[in-house]
Amino acid sequence: MVAPGTVAGLVPYLIDRWRFEPPFFGLDITRWIGLALVILGLPVLIDAFLRFAIQGIGTPAPIAPTEHLVVTGLYRYIRNPMYVAVASLIFGQALLFGNLTVIAYGAAVCIAFHLFVCYYEEPTLRRTFGQEYANYCARVPRWIPRLPPAEGAKAQS
Numbered sequence: 001m002v003a004p005g006t007v008a009g010l011v012p013y014l015i016d017r018w019r020f021e022p023p024f025f026g027l028d029i030t031r032w033i034g035l036a037l038v039i040l041g042l043p044v045l046i047d048a049f050l051r052f053a054i055q056g057i058g059t060p061a062p063i064a065p066t067e068h069l070v071v072t073g074l075y076r077y078i079r080n081p082m083y084v085a086v087a088s089l090i091f092g093q094a095l096l097f098g099n100l101t102v103i104a105y106g107a108a109v110c111i112a113f114h115l116f117v118c119y120y121e122e123p124t125l126r127r128t129f130g131q132e133y134a135n136y137c138a139r140v141p142r143w144i145p146r147l148p149p150a151e152g153a154k155a156q157s
Contacts, residue, residue: 001049003061004045004060004082004085004086007090007109008041008085012089012090012093012102012105015099015101015102015105016093016097016099016101018093018097019097020097020098021097021098022098024098030098031096031098033092033095034094034095034096034097035096036092037091038089038092038093038096039092041084041085041086041088041089042085042089044084044085044088045082045085047074047081048060048073048074048075048081048085049082051070051073051075052066052070052082055068055070056068056069056070060082062120062124065128069129069132071140075140077140077146077149078140078142078143078144078145078146079136079140079141079142080143083113083117084143086109086113087106087109087110087113091103091106094106117142122137
C-alpha cells in the first residue's frame with residue numbers, strides 16, 4: 001500500500017496541504033463530487049490490493065508479482081481497478097480542495113499509468129499467464145468498466 005498511498009495521498013497532500021481553495025467554477029457541487037470520488041476510490045483500492053495479496057499470492061509491485069492471475073471481484077468489470085481507484089482519489093482530492101495543480105498531477109499520473117500498463121504490465125502478464133491472460137483481456141476492458149461483468153469471468157467475491 002506504500003506506492004498507491006504515496007501517489008494517491010502523500011503527493012496530493014504535499015501539493016496542496018489539503019487546504020480548501022475556492023471551488024471550481026464557484027460551484028460547491030464540485031466539492032461533493034470530489035468527496036464522492038474519494039469515498040468510492042478508497043474501498044476499491046483496498047479491495048484490489050487485498051485480492052492481489054490473498055488470491056494472487058503477491059503484490060502489485062513488479063518486484064513481488066502475483067503467482068495467480070486475479071480475475072475476481074472488480075476485476076470482472078475492469079482490468080485495472082487499482083489504477084482507476086488511485087486516479088479517483090487524486091481527482092477527488094483536486095475537486096474537494098479546489099486545486100488545479102492536483103488535477104494536472106492526476107493527469108500526469110494517468111498518462112504514466114497508461115504507458116506502464118501498455119508497455120510493461122500487459123506484455124509481462126501475457127508472457128507470465130499466456131492464454132489465460134489473453135482470454136481475460138478479450139472479455140474485460142482495460143479502463144472503462146464493463147457492465148454487467150464479462151461472461152466467463154469468475155463470479156467469486
